Amino acid sequence: MIVADRKPLDEILDSIKDYKKIMLMACGGCVTVCFSGGSKAAGLLASQIKMARKKQGKAIEIIECTPERQCEYEFIDELKNDIESVEAVLSIACGVGVQTMSEHLPQAITIPGLNTKFMGYPVEHALWEERCAGCGDCVLGWTGGYCPIARCAKKLFNGPCGGSSDGKCEVDKDIECVWQLIHDRLKQLNKLDNLTVVRGPKDWRTSTNAGQRKIKFEEAML
Amino acid sequence: MKSASRLEKVLTAGEFAVTAELGPPQNSNPEVIKKKAQYLLGNVDGANITDNQTAVVRMSSIAAAAIAISCGVEPVVQMVCRDRNRIAIQSDILGAVALGAKNLLCLSGDHQKFGNHPEAMNVFDVDSMQLIAMVKKMRDDKQFLSGDPIKEYEPKLFIGAVENPFADPFEFRVMRLAKKIRAGADFIQTQCVFDIDKFSRWMELVVKEGLHKQVYILAGLTPVRSVRALHYMKNEVAGMSIPDELIKRMESAQEPKEEGVKICLEMIEKVKNVEGVSGIHLMPIGWESITPVILERANLLPRPEV
Numbered sequence: 126m127i128v129a130d131r132k133p134l135d136e137i138l139d140s141i142k143d144y145k146k147i148m149l150m151a152c153g154g155c156v157t158v159c160f161s162g163g164s165k166a167a168g169l170l171a172s173q174i175k176m177a178r179k180k181q182g183k184a185i186e187i188i189e190c191t192p193e194r195q196c197e198y199e200f201i202d203e204l205k206n207d208i209e210s211v212e213a214v215l216s217i218a219c220g221v222g223v224q225t226m227s228e229h230l231p232q233a234i235t236i237p238g239l240n241t242k243f244m245g246y247p248v249e250h251a252l253w254e255e256r257c258a259g260c261g262d263c264v265l266g267w268t269g270g271y272c273p274i275a276r277c278a279k280k281l282f283n284g285p286c287g288g289s290s291d292g293k294c295e296v297d298k299d300i301e302c303v304w305q306l307i308h309d310r311l312k313q314l315n316k317l318d319n320l321t322v323v324r325g326p327k328d329w330r331t332s333t334n335a336g337q338r339k340i341k342f343e344e345a346m347l
Numbered sequence: 348m349k350s351a352s353r354l355e356k357v358l359t360a361g362e363f364a365v366t367a368e369l370g371p372p373q374n375s376n377p378e379v380i381k382k383k384a385q386y387l388l389g390n391v392d393g394a395n396i397t398d399n400q401t402a403v404v405r406m407s408s409i410a411a412a413a414i415a416i417s418c419g420v421e422p423v424v425q426m427v428c429r430d431r432n433r434i435a436i437q438s439d440i441l442g443a444v445a446l447g448a449k450n451l452l453c454l455s456g457d458h459q460k461f462g463n464h465p466e467a468m469n470v471f472d473v474d475s476m477q478l479i480a481m482v483k484k485m486r487d488d489k490q491f492l493s494g495d496p497i498k499e500y501e502p503k504l505f506i507g508a509v510e511n512p513f514a515d516p517f518e519f520r521v522m523r524l525a526k527k528i529r530a531g532a533d534f535i536q537t538q539c540v541f542d543i544d545k546f547s548r549w550m551e552l553v554v555k556e557g558l559h560k561q562v563y564i565l566a567g568l569t570p571v572r573s574v575r576a577l578h579y580m581k582n583e584v585a586g587m588s589i590p591d592e593l594i595k596r597m598e599s600a601q602e603p604k605e606e607g608v609k610i611c612l613e614m615i616e617k618v619k620n621v622e623g624v625s626g627i628h629l630m631p632i633g634w635e636s637i638t639p640v641i642l643e644r645a646n647l648l649p650r651p652e653v
């Protein structure tokens with residue numbers, strides 16, 4: 126899932142300082158699961174904004190809504206009329222949701238209320254960790270299921286580097302060295318041979334280096 | 348001969364090789380390099396010029412190498428993968444060789460978090476293993492990474508790599524060394540040896556695999572000036588092994604500098620006796636003036652004629 130984190134309240138307040146009526150647009154998808162962008166988060170943020178604005182003597186009207194997903198036309202279309210009545214939309218979806226709004230409902234400006242962080246999952250209650258960087262050419266097959274691109278601070282293909290120590294990454298003792306994990310898993314699978322091959326340089330065209338990426342699913346195109 | 352560098356000649360002649368570090372300044376003063384080069388002139392088989400070490404911005408290793416060459420000192424140019432993509436690396440390799448470089452040390456590079464621009468984006472388009480293979484391809488196959496031919500003046504470099512016997516996972520460190528040899532490393536510099544027991548255990552595995560016959564291994568050694576330096580390395584530098592006895596010894600030393608030199612001299616004697624070690628690489632972090640003193644006292648001077 127996509128994991129995002131709320132922007133600091135001051136930054137949000139500054140970004141909407143010119144508006145008296147906004148829509149606070151949550152999302153029922155990934156960001157609801159990671160607590161940053163669901164209807165509950167929207168309720169909390171709305172009351173924080175109202176309180177702060179009241180203190181400033183500049184009251185604000187907020188319409189809250191939570192479509193099932195902000196990243197699909199069919200779920201946001203029904204909000205068309207409400208949008209016409211506000212000056213701005215504060216979106217607490219991921220960056221994809223914000224852009225879906227901007228492009229599909231351009232009647233009002235959409236401003237991001239979250240910082241979209243990564244693709245990952247909750248490894249324990251209320252702790253999400255990054256797992257995939259969408260590199261476009263998955264290598265999990267030979268790494269024993271651990272991603273060196275999203276999880277190694279140097280994106281090494283022939284790790285671990287000389288800073289790997291006690292299973293931790295040289296960059297931060299709170300981060301596991303993914304190359305230690307790769308090594309241990311392959312050892313367990315009796316596949317350490319996977320690591321004796323010199324892995325060649327990656328073709329980064331599959332990643333974010335060749336302009337916007339698109340996928341066309343031919344079979345579904347009727 | 349792959350490069351006909353002095354280092355290559357010394358090693359292939361079976362002599363015990365000596366290289367030492369030369370750190371470029373955090374400014375554009377060529378005199379700093381010239382002064383440091385004087386400490387090394389005639390005393391080492393290669394002056395290893397660091398490439399923005401610990402991710403702190405310094406004069407380019409290639410520019411500093413060119414200045415060292417003008418002083419008669421043969422450089423080992425360091426090249427890290429942190430700051431350049433494959434286009435810039437290959438371009439810089441051509442440039443370094445055009446300026447007279449004959450040795451290149453390939454490293455991943457310390458993460459930018461440790462330097463003075465932690466906000467920087469890192470590159471790591473290729474990693475150190477892929478860099479070694481790329482340099483070998485340029486030299487031996489006369490091809491760029493893309494496969495495009497280098498029609499003439501291919502870069503004739505003696506290819507170096509690093510390995511850290513003290514990092515984890517311990518057993519894999521030998522496999523990784525073998526991998527670097529397969530990728531094309533001609534010589535290896537190790538991380539600073541303070542823990543001679545662990546180093547010896549690693550070398551035993553290296554010898555068992557016969558890897559010392561396929562690559563020249565230079566043991567990295569760092570003379571320290573104070574116990575603080577040891578504490579720092581123990582606590583702040585990942586993948587370092589510093590025995591407690593050493594810390595105690597430096598702590599109780601009346602003259603810490605002299606003690607640091609003595610420890611280094613003892614280490615030189617010890618690594619000399621470890622099977623498979625072909626030489627040493629001195630890394631007197633910011634204390635280049637001590638290099639000739641240590642080499643003199645270790646009876647490693649004068650350097651052999653090759």
Ligand code: SF4
Pocket residue numbers: 256257258259260261262263264265272273274275
């Ligand atoms: S290798 Fe690429 S696609 Fe696979 S998990 Fe890592 S970033 Fe994602």
Ligand code: SF4
Pocket residue numbers: 276277278279280281284285286287288289290293294295296301302303304305
């Ligand atoms: S310590 Fe491990 S995870 Fe961290 S940069 Fe090195 S190889 Fe990558």
